[in-house]
Amino acid sequence: MIFTDQLNKQLSLKEIPKRIVSLVPSQTELLVDLGLRDAIVGVTKFCIHPPDLRKEKTIVGGTKNVNIGKIMALQPDIILCNKEENSLEIVESLKGIAPVHISDIYNLDDAFELFKMYGYIFKVEEKVSLLISKIKEERSRFQSIVKNQPKRKAAYFIWRNPWMVAASNTFIDAMLREANFSNVFGSESRYPEIDLSHPKLNEADIIMLSSEPYPFKNKHIKELKGLFPEKTIQLVDGELFSWYGSRLQKSYNYFNDI
Template identity: 65%
Template structure:
């Protein structure tokens, strides 16, 4: 059987995979929600949802560094990766171990496409279709509620020392817009390093400090308030802005309850 992944690479499988290694936390959560938990044999140390998974499955490293021998020993039928989360070196090292499916998710449509792909590959199309429809429903409900709301401008910080923000061509930027905001750094690409004197910060109504990948804390809010006393500064749940897959069902509810 031949499939295309989201980089238009051919993925050849002899049968429906029953031994899956996932190197992407949000994709691990998605597999569980598609009813494939029993088929997961290896996950990363960052695969925290559901929280019992790391006690029951083999931890094969992180998203940037893996234990190659552990993955080989699991004899996987397929390894699931992501263009942004995993490195080219990881992909190269794993090519001789098992077929690799690589996702590339920047938009909601990319996310829905990935869910459909997994439904097909893992013989879980019914659950995948139900999940896709549920996400579309939650998205539409939220968008309808936003129609009379004006967009506030946001700066979304993901890192400290150096300061880094989310800009265009990222799933975070997509979710900032989905949440009803505009990103003051949207004219820049990916995750630029910035200075707190950057003129774009002056445009922001809100400053969001993400809970991941850098774990911003309350003391960081206090530091920002010294420099930006008139701005609304808060820590936001990074998973709701950066995790795709089944997490989207929770994201739209989180946006409504937190910001509106």
């Protein structure tokens, strides 16, 4: 059987994969929620959902640095990667072990496309359909709540030293729009480094400090409050803005809360 990933690269599988290595945390959680937990044999140290999964699976490294020998020893039928999370060097080193499927996610439609690809590959189409329907229901419910509310302007920090924000052409930017915010760095691309004197910060109604990849804490709110005393500065759950798997079911209730 021939399948296509989100980079339009083909991979050939003789049967439904029964041994999966997942190198992307949000995709690992998605697999579990699609009923594929038993088929997962290898994960990264960052695959923290569900919390007990790493106790029963082989940890093969992080998303940026994997142990090729460990992955080879697991004899996977398929390896699941992501263009942003995993480097080209990692992907190339894995191709001799098993077919590699690469996701490339920038918005909700991309996420749903990935769900459907997994549904087809792992023969869980019905579960995928139910999951997409649930997320769409949550999205519709949230949109009905905010339809008459103006968009607030937001700056979304992902890193400190150097300070970095999420800009356009990212899944976070798409989710900010889903949450009824406009990104003040929408004219820039990807994850630019900025100085705290950047004029765009003065345009923001709210400055968001993400829980990941940098673990922002309350002390960082105090740090920025000293520079922006009139701004709303808030810690936000980075998983609910950047994880594009089944965790999306929880995103819209969270957006309503914030």
